[in-house]
Amino acid sequence: MIINGVTIDDTFAEAFGMRGTRIIITAQNLKWAYHAANAMTGFATSVIGCGVEAGIERELTAEETPDARPGVSILMFAMGSAVLIKQLETRMGQCILTCPTAAAFAGIDGGDRINLGKNLRFFGDGFQISKQFGGKRYWRVPVMDGEFITEEKTGMVRAVGGGNFLVLAESQPQALAACEAAIEAMKKLPNVIMPFPGGIVRSGSKVGSKYKALFASTNDAFCPTLKGITNTELSPEIESVMEIVIDGLTDVDIRKAMHVGIAAACALGAANGIKRISAGNYGGKLGQFHFPLHEIMADTSLNGASA
Amino acid sequence: MSALTFTLKIESRQRIDCSPLTPDNLVEKSIADIAALTLYSGNQKLRVDAVFTISGDDASNIVINNSSAKLDYIGRDLKTGRITVHGDAGSYLGFSMRKGNIVVHGNVDAFAASGLSSGLIHIHGNVGDFLGAAIPGDRKGMKGGMVIVTGNAGDRVGDQMRRGVIFIEGNAGSYCASRMLAGTIGVLGSVAEYVGYGMRRGTILLTKTPVLHSTLQDCGSHTLPFLSLMFKSFNGLPTQFAKLNTSRVQRYAGDIANDGKGEILVLK
Structure with a gap:
């Protein structure tokens, strides 16, 4: 398959079942909602080292939030519910409770109910106040800027993490430009986040290492500087490879994001040095979810307009 | 199906306990069965048809017409459906009600909504003492x-x-x-003396500064973001409280003679 001169490999991305949740952060204005949300989703690129993968899903207008203030929604994913619950509580306590004017609310009403602000109330040292409206319990915790408002619980659902594709280009700036275009397009979609810095990851990994202590190491088959000395996947003209990793609430959300992202990268085309699109997998045995690139790009129903 | 309608046809000098007349109690009963049910009035037992003219067949929608303040316990233990009262209602309206809807077009006597745990009671008129209060011997009022x-x-x-x-x-x-444990009470008009006497927790929302007794303490003026959350949840309710949108209040905390976790918020 060739789109705009870019070869789409006949391969698939392999993804895993994860646990996911959504949190709505509001504040006096968007600036402070972003300060809180950026702190909460900081150091959350990969479950390997961070426990969770998290990112900002989108901005919310005052009409869309529970307390009629502007805000952002955050998606957070982990390999298991225990880690997600622990990380959510820690990050709420250090990033939202601390941030001036910020408040936190559930972004998923269904699913398993997990604690959002339930234990943060004890920060109030007995002065905390519970209020119930419309079947939901909120906590008002007195803090130095006024009151910190948080919903007691949010919803946790089964989600999908690790959808991905690789952009292979003739130069590093060209690979980055294509990935940036892809991220711009993918950010418009709901229910997905791209957890790496700026949505893009350059250190794709393979399973295993020559060092016994490590269970993953650099994906030498895609490292352009090793073309001559390793069993390379790269043709001579490829000088840089970057990857976009996607976590989403459902399988379909990831398919849509991959379709939109690959289409945006390919729009730059061979003329801009974009040569190939590939994807990362482990032979298909580890992950429950497979995303074949050809099938996704042939499916026009995944076009962004329907998102 | 038309609403199951009870029209009061006697002028009772004694109070009448209407607790059997709820949707869950009358569903799948014929009019003859309903007519034969017993209502207690003092030490007398009355058949329903001795008190009311009965018509209609939809037991989930009960209407009481020509009602009077002698009819106590309307909607007691109500679990489902709707009761509409045209005229006054007696004491203990919606006593221990668990769900459903009661609408009264008239005045209501004491202890309305005592023990209410869910559902809506809408009174288009005045209500007597002890609204939503615990009956003597109970430790909790409306829940x-x-x-x-x-x-x-x-x-x-x-x-x-x-x-x-x-x-x-x-x-x-x-x-x-008084002695409020938690919850929210809003009053658009004025409140008389000793508001929040002995209140432990809970929120009282007022529009005018009341006369405060000495164990309620002024905590200053604040813009409380939880108020916009609360007012947003009132949206669509059939009350003037749904139109409130300010979150600027004067906050009084108390009753510090009883833990002091309650608050009186006077809207500005």
């Missing part, structure tokens, strides 16, 4: 749900109330929210 009163309320509104919302669009009597 949830919502009461809307378009007129005035008597003394001791929400005495020992535990949870839920009471909206009074008129005035409230003295000792409003």
